[in-house]
Amino acid sequence: MRRKECLMNHRLTSSLIVIAALAGIVSSAFAQQKPPARGIVNVTGQLYRAQNDNHYTVFLVTPEGIIMSDPINRDFSRWLKAEFATRFKVPVRYLLYTHKDWDHASGGAVFADTAEFVGHANMRAGVALPPGTPALPADAVKMDANRNGLIERSEATGATSERFDLFDENRNGILSAAELIRGPVNDVYLPSTTFRDRHTVTLGGKRVIMVHLGAAHTDDSSALYFPDERAVFSADVMQIKRLPQNITPTVGAYIDALRTILSLDFDHAATGHALMGTRKDAAMSLQYLEDLSTGVAAGIGAGRSLAEIQKTLMLDAYKSFERWDTHRTVHIAQVYQLLKGTPRSGATPTN
Ligand SMILES: [Zn+2]
Known part of the structure; x- marks a missing residue:
């Protein structure tokens, strides 16, 4: 009986730890997406x-x-x-x-x-595309893994990835240098x-x-x-x-x-x-x-x-x-x- 109780307590403790851990994950997920002030x-x-x-x-x-x-x-x-x-x-x-x-x-x-x-x-x-065929900005060159002078969605990192759709003027899933220079202004x-x-x-x-x-x-x-x-x-x-x-x-x-x-x-x-x-x-x-x-x-x-x-x-x-x-x-x-x-x-x- 004592042993069983002990086991139960142990199980209870483990469950509480799992619940606490899950709560931590959930609350940090909420913290990341907390509503704007x-x-x-x-x-x-x-x-x-x-x-x-x-x-x-x-x-x-x-x-x-x-x-x-x-x-x-x-x-x-x-x-x-x-x-x-x-x-x-x-x-x-x-x-x-x-x-x-x-x-x-x-x-x-x-x-x-x-x-x-x-x-x-x-x-x-x-908010229009810049004229001509500009070169990729320096920070974009670092993202351009396949060196084709364009930033595919899979290559984009950081703010470029976050705002990809706002940059992508022709919505083809690829960012040109002109689109990057224009900025994430699609919703203006x-x-x-x-x-x-x-x-x-x-x-x-x-x-x-x-x-x-x-x-x-x-x-x-x-x-x-x-x-x-x-x-x-x-x-x-x-x-x-x-x-x-x-x-x-x-x-x-x-x-x-x-x-x-x-x-x-x-x-x-x-x-x-x-x-x-x-x-x-x-x-x-x-x-x-x-x-x-x-x-x-x-x-x-x-x-x-x-x-x-x-x-x-x-x-x-x-x-x-x-x-x-x-x-x-x-x-x-x-x-x-x-x-x-x-x-x-x-x-x-x-x-
Ligand atoms: Zn400002």
């Missing part, structure tokens, strides 16, 4: 900011409908559309793109039944209305002004200005208490873009990533770029090497900013190479 917060008046994990968009509710910015992706857009239906009971009338990048501009088709889509005139070309719904410099949308007694930001980040980057709400929205170009990702194509283009934003009369600075802030915060972002630019130029003028400038130009005023520890030296290198006229290296991923 989503939410809506009020900015001011009828202007709101909506979140999908690390990406944010904004929308303005009027009695005649909603004016929204980036759709981010299809799942998020479906979620947002359902939220609009229950909370505001008016349809989206305008969808205004900040820029062409797939991680901000995908999923708009969800609103195509009611919305007019507006983007900068360069957006269409930005093209704007039917485009503009060059500024474009004003009016609805339900409200105005939103789209302002082209020049060449910073992408050549179609635009800010959205809400004059009645005294708010501005910019994805990727403006950052709050956070260093930008790559300063492309030049630090000058970034400085011009931030100056364009600061030429608007606003109090609320809403961004496509991370924190929101105030006009003062936006001005700090511009100040960082100016300090970076003049600091590197002074270093070069004093005959310092890149490594020396990276060691001495601490940009301490921005020490509390997100990415200061990882991006400061990269930015110094980007500006140094620009001023010296040498090719860029050490670039960080976009966003």
Whole structure:
């Protein structure tokens, strides 16, 4: 009896271990596919900011409908559309793109039944296949095991594998160099209305002004200005208490873009990533770029090497900013190479 009980206990213990192990596997599987962090917060008046994990968009509710910015992706857009239906009971009338990048501009088709889509005139070309027969990008060459200059589905790894169908423009299961350079933009719904410099949308007694930001980040980057709400929205170009990702194509283009934003009369600075802030915060972002630019130029003028400038130009005023520890030296290198006229290296991923 004792032995049997012991055996039973042993069996019970083994079963519990198996169950615990299975639960661990299941919960880690769930952890990998956990639903994105989503939410809506009020900015001011009828202007709101909506979140999908690390990406944010904004929308303005009027009695005649909603004016929204980036759709981010299809799942998020479906979620947002359902939220609009229950909370505001008016349809989206305008969808205004900040820029062409797939991680901000995908999923708009969800609103195509009611919305007019507006983007900068360069957006269409930005999501089209590049002309000619370009060579495979360096990171794709590593994937090209059979060296045929194409990436078959079985060769794709990492983000290329994950987003394969978004890259595959002609949906033939093979990625050409042109498709890879174009980017994973298959789910970007093209704007039917485009503009060059500024474009004003009016609805339900409200105005939103789209302002082209020049060449910073992408050549179609635009800010959205809400004059009645005294708010501005910019994805990727403006950052709050956070260093930008790559300063492309030049630090000058970034400085011009931030100056364009600061030429608007606003109090609320809403961004496509991370924190929101105030006009003062936006001005700090511009100040960082100016300090970076003049600091590197002074270093070069004093005959310092890149490594020396990276060691001495601490940009301490921005020490509390997100990415200061990882991006400061990269930015110094980007500006140094620009001023010296040498090719860029050490670039960080976009966003
Ligand atoms: Zn981004």
